[in-house]
Amino acid sequence: MATIPLLQVERLTIGFGREKPVVHEVSFEVMPGETVGIVGESGSGKTMTALAVLRLLPPGGRIVEGRILFDGKPLHQFSEAQMRQVRGGDISMVFQDPFTCLNPVMRVGDQVAEAARLHRGRTEGDPYALALQMLRAVHLPDPERIARRYPHELSGGQRQRVMIAMAFICHPRLLIADEPTTALDVTVQLQILHLMQEIQRQQGTAVLLITHDLGVVAYTCDRVLVMHEGRVVESGSVDEVLERPRHPYTRRLLEALA
Numbered sequence: 448m449a450t451i452p453l454l455q456v457e458r459l460t461i462g463f464g465r466e467k468p469v470v471h472e473v474s475f476e477v478m479p480g481e482t483v484g485i486v487g488e489s490g491s492g493k494t495m496t497a498l499a500v501l502r503l504l505p506p507g508g509r510i511v512e513g514r515i516l517f518d519g520k521p522l523h524q525f526s527e528a529q530m531r532q533v534r535g536g537d538i539s540m541v542f543q544d545p546f547t548c549l550n551p552v553m554r555v556g557d558q559v560a561e562a563a564r565l566h567r568g569r570t571e572g573d574p575y576a577l578a579l580q581m582l583r584a585v586h587l588p589d590p591e592r593i594a595r596r597y598p599h600e601l602s603g604g605q606r607q608r609v610m611i612a613m614a615f616i617c618h619p620r621l622l623i624a625d626e627p628t629t630a631l632d633v634t635v636q637l638q639i640l641h642l643m644q645e646i647q648r649q650q651g652t653a654v655l656l657i658t659h660d661l662g663v664v665a666y667t668c669d670r671v672l673v674m675h676e677g678r679v680v681e682s683g684s685v686d687e688v689l690e691r692p693r694h695p696y697t698r699r700l701l702e703a704l705a
């Protein structure tokens with residue numbers, strides 16, 4: 448029996464009001480355990496595509512057309528209550544700026560435990576103990592001490608590790624990471640990408656990785672889609688696209704790397 452895609456996005460079109468769509472007929476799929484990159488310059492529609500999958504488009508934004516299937520089920524038809532179960536459960540997310548996602552007045556250990564508590568049934572045991580275990584798994588030194596801290600008491604890299612701990616605590620089947628390392632120094636970027644891969648392999652998670660950096664794609668992805676002005680202009684295996692880019696825009700992105 449053929450494996451069905453974990454995520455299947457078909458002709459997704461996203462618009463704001465009467466303006467012309469910001470994402471046009473974007474189609475792609477992510478197979479179980481696979482890492483797919485979406486690369487493109489700022490404003491090309493990467494984040495809107497990711498937010499549409501989670502049904503978290505900003506006010507005014509809507510899916511004008513298209514289908515989003517997760518494990519064959521029509522996510523675009525799910526109720527808000529069903530989507531709340533999906534978010535942080537089957538599908539988790541990591542964003543560029545963990546500061547905006549972490550609660551500034553809650554200790555990080557409690558926040559990571561809360562993620563497990565929200566999806567009881569996907570995890571076993573005491574949520575706080577599980578949180579400590581996850582903080583250790585993301586290689587934070589002295590997890591007990593880190594757990595008692597507030598987000599502003601951590602470095603950027605440490606905060607991103609906390610986000611990764613939260614994202615993986617419920618064993619998601621798909622992780623959507625939107626520019627997860629863009630705000631970090633180059634050396635810390637590599638450590639974080641490596642860490643994500645390590646846990647992804649342990650858990651067998653599929654990853655949709657969004658970045659403006661083809662270097663990050665080359666380092667982490669199996670396949671890649673190149674987006675330009677709301678459309679997919681090229682897609683294929685990372686080797687294929689990096690070695691024989693067909694679209695001039697992809698070539699420009701590659702030149703920016705050199």
Ligand SMILES: Nc1ncnc2c1ncn2[C@@H]1O[C@H](COP(=O)(O)OP(=O)(O)O)[C@@H](O)[C@H]1O
Pocket residue numbers: 463469487488489490491492493494495496505506507508
């Ligand atoms: N709240 C909004 N209202 C109207 N247009 C928006 C809104 N948010 C984003 N857009 C537009 O959607 C397009 C795609 O944005 P985005 O997906 O964030 O790009 P990327 O993540 O590739 O940088 C941009 O042209 C942006 O101006």
Ligand SMILES: [Mg+2]
Pocket residue numbers: 493494495625
């Ligand atoms: Mg973006």
